Amino acid sequence: MFKNILLASDGSEHSFRSAEKAVSLAKLHNGKIDVVYAIDGSTSKSDVLTNNSKFEIERKRKEKLAPIVELLEKEEIDYKVHIIQGEPGPTIVNFANKGQFDCVVVGSRGLNKLQTMVLGSVSHKIAKRVEVPVLIVK
8 A cells, every 4th residue: 555655854853753654554565765954045155165176065965865865675565765855845845746756744833833834844744735645743
């Protein structure tokens, strides 16, 4: 049923918990996981200003995802990592809708009520606009 799983991740504690759930789903259905990490403009700008080279930026981005990659390798799950540019909500939605995914797994983030009301959370944007089932992990 859920053989092709998209895991939206930013390297946070929430995304690690969502990775654990994605692994459980993948194991149930002998599936594979595509991990997507979206880098917005301000993060990209900050990375360029605080790092010495393109290679250092790439290394630090991969470092953020290292615990998730280690989990996937330990559990022997077939996976791919995609680091994409753009505002996380719409960029992940676009990536998910263009791919052949059976579901999307994303962590819930602890924004305060005002931020959620004004900005909306990434997980809410994904759940609202992705065309396949979405699992939001708290």
